[in-house]
Amino acid sequence: MAPADSGLFDRLEQFYDALPRPWARVEEIGSLDLFVREGEGWPYYARPRLGSHTPSAADIIETRRRQRDLGVPEAFEWVHECSPDLLAVARSAGLDVLLAPLLVLDPAALVPDLPIRDARIRYLDPASPAFAADLRAARAVARLGFGAPAYRAPLEVVENTLVIDGAGPAERDAFEELTPEAVQATRVMLESGDYVTAVAESPAEGILATATSQRVGQVAEVVGVATLPSARNRGYASQLTATLTGRLLARGVDLVLLSAGDDDVARLYTRVGFRRVGTACVAQPAAVPL
Numbered sequence: 605m606a607p608a609d610s611g612l613f614d615r616l617e618q619f620y621d622a623l624p625r626p627w628a629r630v631e632e633i634g635s636l637d638l639f640v641r642e643g644e645g646w647p648y649y650a651r652p653r654l655g656s657h658t659p660s661a662a663d664i665i666e667t668r669r670r671q672r673d674l675g676v677p678e679a680f681e682w683v684h685e686c687s688p689d690l691l692a693v694a695r696s697a698g699l700d701v702l703l704a705p706l707l708v709l710d711p712a713a714l715v716p717d718l719p720i721r722d723a724r725i726r727y728l729d730p731a732s733p734a735f736a737a738d739l740r741a742a743r744a745v746a747r748l749g750f751g752a753p754a755y756r757a758p759l760e761v762v763e764n765t766l767v768i769d770g771a772g773p774a775e776r777d778a779f780e781e782l783t784p785e786a787v788q789a790t791r792v793m794l795e796s797g798d799y800v801t802a803v804a805e806s807p808a809e810g811i812l813a814t815a816t817s818q819r820v821g822q823v824a825e826v827v828g829v830a831t832l833p834s835a836r837n838r839g840y841a842s843q844l845t846a847t848l849t850g851r852l853l854a855r856g857v858d859l860v861l862l863s864a865g866d867d868d869v870a871r872l873y874t875r876v877g878f879r880r881v882g883t884a885c886v887a888q889p890a891a892v893p894l
């Protein structure tokens with residue numbers, strides 16, 4: 605690893621270690637830190653403790669037992685370049701590991717804001733009376749988007765017109781209301797200023813795509829980028845990523861990272877101005893447990 609990259613990976617490790625701490629308690633199990641969210645919100649994961657040795661299979665098995673007891677997902681995340689031996693250990697402890705391209709922004713390569721088709725980009729405002737409704741729509745878009753992970757939704761021809769098949773605004777609007785506790789938990793995170801959610805919204809169809817940035821100091825990650833299957837390939841995800849990234853740079857962030865679900869999605873981010881630097885490992889129990 606070149607010296608410049610080892611500095612970069614140190615910053616990434618510090619970031620991943622710091623990110624959950626304001627919102628979670630930490631349980632130390634062997635060389636793993638299990639982050640357990642306090643209160644409402646998406647659950648966290650376990651990761652190798654900063655500066656510790658490679659966790660053992662026994663550490664992973666014990667952590668999985670603890671995660672089951674707590675009723676949280678048996679989820680593990682780490683950067684392959686920082687813990688290169690953990691991949692084999694994790695697999696031997698019964699985990700399936702997604703190897704996700706890890707990218708960082710080349711600030712000079714960030715694409716400018718471009719007009720997008722039939723929509724505008726706006727930020728969710730935690731003080732707005734419409735916040736709960738906006739958040740419900742954005743969450744539904746993310747659920748439907750990640751539920752249809754194919755990079756391109758299947759295309760079909762209807763009455764001589766090529767249309768994208770897949771869930772759209774009707775499916776989004778069928779989602780349940782969020783509980784007041786869930787809305788409030790997200791409101792608090794957005795009010796902290798470290799979390800920002802942007803959406804692409806069409807006057808006719810409402811919220812069609814969403815993305816969030818999460819920041820610690822001068823480092824931030826873009827996560828949860830998703831477009832309704834019916835609204836794909838209109839540039840929404842690319843522009844949301846570019847807009848959130850530009851906003852972060854304008855506010856003093858100097859390292860923006862993200863991990864892509866696969867190489868196709870990574871290509872989208874490369875066009876926005878990111879470059880691949882490594883691999884993020886995202887692990888969960890294999891379909892057939894040991």
Ligand SMILES: CC(C)(COP(=O)(O)OP(=O)(O)OC[C@H]1O[C@@H](n2cnc3c(N)ncnc32)[C@H](O)[C@@H]1OP(=O)(O)O)[C@@H](O)C(=O)NCCC(=O)NCCS
Nearest residue numbers: 749750753755829830831836837838839840841842864865
């Ligand atoms: C990945 C995902 C977010 C992309 O969303 P999207 O809004 O369709 O993305 P974009 O429209 O910006 O880019 C998709 C493609 O359309 C192209 N495109 C962009 N603007 C376009 C336009 N105006 N007209 C036609 N095509 C356009 C892009 O160049 C890109 O082309 P490529 O396939 O050759 O790379 C979406 O498929 C999704 O929600 N997937 C499931 C969740 C997921 O994997 N999220 C990413 C997690 S890291």
